[in-house]
Amino acid sequence: MKTKDIVYIALFAALTAVLGLFPPITLPITGVPVTAQSLGPMLAGAILGARRGGLSIVLFLVLVALGLPLLSGGRGGFGVMVGVTGGFIFGWAISAFVIGLLIEKFWNRLNVVNAAVSIAFGGIVVLYAIGNAWVAVAADISYWQATVGAAPFLIGDAIKVAIATAACLAVRRSYPLISKSA
Numbered sequence: 001m002k003t004k005d006i007v008y009i010a011l012f013a014a015l016t017a018v019l020g021l022f023p024p025i026t027l028p029i030t031g032v033p034v035t036a037q038s039l040g041p042m043l044a045g046a047i048l049g050a051r052r053g054g055l056s057i058v059l060f061l062v063l064v065a066l067g068l069p070l071l072s073g074g075r076g077g078f079g080v081m082v083g084v085t086g087g088f089i090f091g092w093a094i095s096a097f098v099i100g101l102l103i104e105k106f107w108n109r110l111n112v113v114n115a116a117v118s119i120a121f122g123g124i125v126v127l128y129a130i131g132n133a134w135v136a137v138a139a140d141i142s143y144w145q146a147t148v149g150a151a152p153f154l155i156g157d158a159i160k161v162a163i164a165t166a167a168c169l170a171v172r173r174s175y176p177l178i179s180k181s182a
């Protein structure tokens with residue numbers, strides 16, 4: 001891994017931390033907040049690709065686990081990570097990795113549709129599958145109830161997909177950071 005890669009990984013970990021400055025809006029049913037922070041894994045995977053994008057979120061998670069108050073609302077520590085939102089928090093790394101894999105796969109023919117579908121698949125379908133399963137266990141509710149409880153996130157997450165898609169395509173045009181040819 002080159003120095004440049006390490007810088008990009010650190011940069012996207014920092015960006016994810018900065019997104020945590022937006023205050024969370026906690027929803028009543030499950031206690032999982034609406035947060036701007038889930039945009040971080042979308043951007044990391046879509047702009048850096050699977051390996052570096054995933055690692056940037058792993059770095060962010062290590063810092064949170066060490067107790068840095070980098071989650072929205074100034075939260076941090078391993079205790080928070082194994083709370084009700086733990087599936088979403090750990091799922092962010094998987095989400096960034098999956099998005100990166102798909103973006104790399106479509107790289108040579110990337111367009112607004114396959115980029116948005118890739119980001120939505122990793123950032124919503126995969127992330128919610130992990131996050132809702134965790135919520136169901138932690139909050140002792142059914143998977144269906146957890147899924148219904150997550151429905152209000154879809155509006156904000158659709159906006160995040162649009163932002164990450166625009167950013168991914170703009171960076172690809174002007175300063176591509178993925179050189180994969182699939």
Ligand SMILES: O=C(O)CCCC[C@@H]1SC[C@@H]2NC(=O)N[C@@H]21
Pocket residue numbers: 032033034035036038071072085086088089127131153156157
């Ligand atoms: O800060 C935390 O404890 C993690 C919050 C996880 C929130 C999830 S991420 C996907 C979905 N979209 C949101 O805006 N909130 C949830």
